[in-house]
Amino acid sequence: MSIETCGIIGVGLMGGSLGLALRSRGVTVLAVEESPASLRQALAKGAADRGSADPSILQDAELVVICTPPRAIAAAAARALPHLKPGCLLADFGSVKAPIVQQLDTLLTPGVRFIGLHPMCGTAGQGIEAARQDLFAGAVLVATPTERTPSSALADAGQLASLLGMRIVRLTPEEHDRQIALLSHVPYLLSIALTHLAPSTDCAGPSFRDATRVARSPPALWEEILSLNHSQVAAAADLLGRELSRLGDLQGERLREELEQAQRRAAGWDGASPQKDQR
Numbered sequence: 001m002s003i004e005t006c007g008i009i010g011v012g013l014m015g016g017s018l019g020l021a022l023r024s025r026g027v028t029v030l031a032v033e034e035s036p037a038s039l040r041q042a043l044a045k046g047a048a049d050r051g052s053a054d055p056s057i058l059q060d061a062e063l064v065v066i067c068t069p070p071r072a073i074a075a076a077a078a079r080a081l082p083h084l085k086p087g088c089l090l091a092d093f094g095s096v097k098a099p100i101v102q103q104l105d106t107l108l109t110p111g112v113r114f115i116g117l118h119p120m121c122g123t124a125g126q127g128i129e130a131a132r133q134d135l136f137a138g139a140v141l142v143a144t145p146t147e148r149t150p151s152s153a154l155a156d157a158g159q160l161a162s163l164l165g166m167r168i169v170r171l172t173p174e175e176h177d178r179q180i181a182l183l184s185h186v187p188y189l190l191s192i193a194l195t196h197l198a199p200s201t202d203c204a205g206p207s208f209r210d211a212t213r214v215a216r217s218p219p220a221l222w223e224e225i226l227s228l229n230h231s232q233v234a235a236a237a238d239l240l241g242r243e244l245s246r247l248g249d250l251q252g253e254r255l256r257e258e259l260e261q262a263q264r265r266a267a268g269w270d271g272a273s274p275q276k277d278q279r
Contacts, residue, residue, distance in 0.1 A: 007061035015067030016131025019047035086111030
């Protein structure tokens, strides 16, 4: 598939950044956005060529990406699907995959392909105001095909990743949710926990500020993410609690060995991911 026209549903941080990146590469971008103010800003910022609240604008798109909050993805897909042409690839950028992929698989109309995607990047900002053209550059794009996903959909997701300067990683929806609970969702909860436990910030240094940076992210969005992935988040939080307790009991040589091992592992990750918030 040659991506000449891409539809984007929801032009906030992710959708706006996607529009900016694709338009910079010569792709025509059609935006569907229910907020008139957000749509005007997206057009003024150059994140879309044309926009409307009506999903019929998407009829010529080869690719349509849903960038709404997680709980709105299925409804957005249901509204858009009657207007998508045969062969169109529908994707979502949700931060939780298993429940969303399951919902969308049941909604698909004949001739429309679907694949779940999750770009591992973001900022503490929100809305079209925070959108940036280079948001995706160097980041990982997780693709979560199922048995129903045609091979062409995964190939086209790879083309999108290449256009955006991303590295694609393939996981099942369930494995994605398990891994991302540990890599993204529980780190956010740890950031929240530290803000609750801090007696004050008078003595806080860079390590505390770095560790609590993601606590500035939009709470409403994170409530949706954590609720949708609740079972995996609870399991990951339990693992973290047990690991912190184990490490807290160590002293002397055993503690030093653990610290050195962690230092070596962390050093090996340098350059493996962009210096942006991971979601």
